Amino acid sequence: MGEASYRSRELVAELVNALKETAAGLPRVRIMHVCGTHEHEIGRHALRRLFPENIKLIAGPGCPVCITPAATIATAIKLATLDPGIILCAYGDVIRVPIGSGSLIETKSRGADIRIIYGIRDVARIARENADRQVIFFSVGFETTAAPVASLIASGLPQNLFVYCCHRYVPAAVETLAADGENPMDGYLLPGHASVITGYGAYDFLPARFGKPAAVAGFEPVDILAGVVSIVRQIKGKKPAVANCYPRAVSQRGNVRAQETMGRVFDRVDAQWRGIGSLPLTGLVLRNDYHQYDALAHFGIGEEPAEDILPGCSCHLIMTGRREPRDCPLFGDPCTPANPRGPCMVGSEGTCRAHYLYTESDDA
């Protein structure tokens, strides 16, 4: 299906050989990635099946839909149902995330006007086309989605458009995870898209403070393998660094203009990650100058309470690399992509969903 050198069988085979040679003789190596797109592509290409036995690639909290707290979803549901005149816009995956009291898609089927959007420009268009109605954008995601939202907000929103801003900042989350002495990782595969904005320099703390190797990687099989090979080589050579294995998109400093705009629009505050808890300085909220666009302030409501993890669900353990999807008592029965019990089974970047859809059976 379409030739692409980043999916070249020969290059993949060479990298797999390099990985096997480098990994030979090492004890078990646990590498965490923190990117839903990485997990999705790893599953789609069944990459883990090519790894040597002692190299484990663990999915961290990289799915923006999965880490959005249940209370946030509950609040979005409340916003969508405040008034029949309201239009709530959301990215596709997030509308299916289950919480104890339902989901946005159920709310939509009961009559709320909830629209799936593909990009921030759709939101501005919907607001312009419905000037007599109030439009709320349920804005989630990491730097990749936060940067364009910041840019739109900085240039001024239509009068009837408000933002429920629930963005998270990845480097600060990785910093907290790296400091977790109970569940040490041997290296970190860093996200390609988010690092386009922050630059790979944002992760200098990994080698500098924690002595951990890291590599930024793109999303094709060759990119991901190159990142893993780099990390294992750093481990073997005992020379931790932040390697840039995605130089065609990522630079050391990143997109400085986008960072400046984000700095103008957002403040960084402590924020909840679903099932993980509060991580310091990982939340992006609107600064006072942009208060008039804040949906919660405009409609005068606070966050709704909701339970993050439903009974039996292991999503919080899976997102921190403490448990594999198959070891969750709900995985596959009753929790499936058609009937998800936890957030990791929802988004196409969710770890459980990727494992369920792209089964890597031993005899496959």
Added chain:
Amino acid sequence: MHDAIRLAHGFGGRLTQDLLDEVILPALSGGKGHEVTLDAAVLSELAPPVVVSTDSFTVFPRFFPGGDIGKLAACGAINDVAMMGARARYLSLGLILEEGFPIEELRRIMLSMGEITRQTGVKIVTGDTKVVEKGAGGGIYINTTGFGTLLYGPLGPDRIRAGDYILISGTIADHGAAILNARENLGFSKTLESDCAPLWDLVAVAADAAGSGLHALRDPTRGGLAATLNEFAQDTGLQLIIEEASIPIRPEVSTFLEVLGLDPLPLANEGKFILFVAADSVEATLGALRGHPVGRQAAVIGRVESGGRRGRVILETRIGSRRTIEMPLEDGLPRIC
């Protein structure tokens, strides 16, 4: 004639007759004037064994690059009958219209149905029109039932054997990508076109070439290649091995889906079919398919193996790893980034 459908168009009285005489029948017949229409028809020319298939169409948008709901409804019935090895000869046509539906749109939809039935020599012999109140239905729903005589086969999952090869008559995911692009107004190139087409001609060419080596046919419509292959794997209890690199897909479709993060395997096709063919008939079948204008991109995409734990479908990825292809669950939603 009025501009829009009224409830009275479905009462069976004068307005119903006017709608038939002035819009539906001329469009279906290509302007050849009034035809006798009946609530039922005798199919005396239909020799046994008779194959019948029914399907309903609710597609939105109703008009899309490469077709519309009318073309889809005609091709759908013809193709479902063709997948049994039968040539469709007759169709029934049920219309459910919503009050307020523009009559001009109905005319266009009937015209494209008529174009397909005339082109394929299929007669619409009976029909029905109902009108529902505004707000009760999505503009127009169409039901078609196709009738034909079995000319090849019997074909079906019970004929499939380990060692058979799996062929596809052309590129995948064209219809699903075109509909997604049109429905969500994504603004991608207009070259994303539905593959909606009647398949009998190509089926006959392939069946003649394959002879008794043709074991089963199916058109991977809803649920795409992923659903159809899983159905066959479950029905046969055999293992299907698919080579990712052999699956034909148009570059623009592939790029469009990559951008949205969507998998082409579960996306709908409306003008393609999968063939299960005995090893010694593969070359002749592939040659015959590729020699036909609609089958130029036909390809061998996999093989049938015994063994494995249960009936399942395995993808040999482009990079040399293997994973299962699961039954698709729902429409793909666009991923967040």
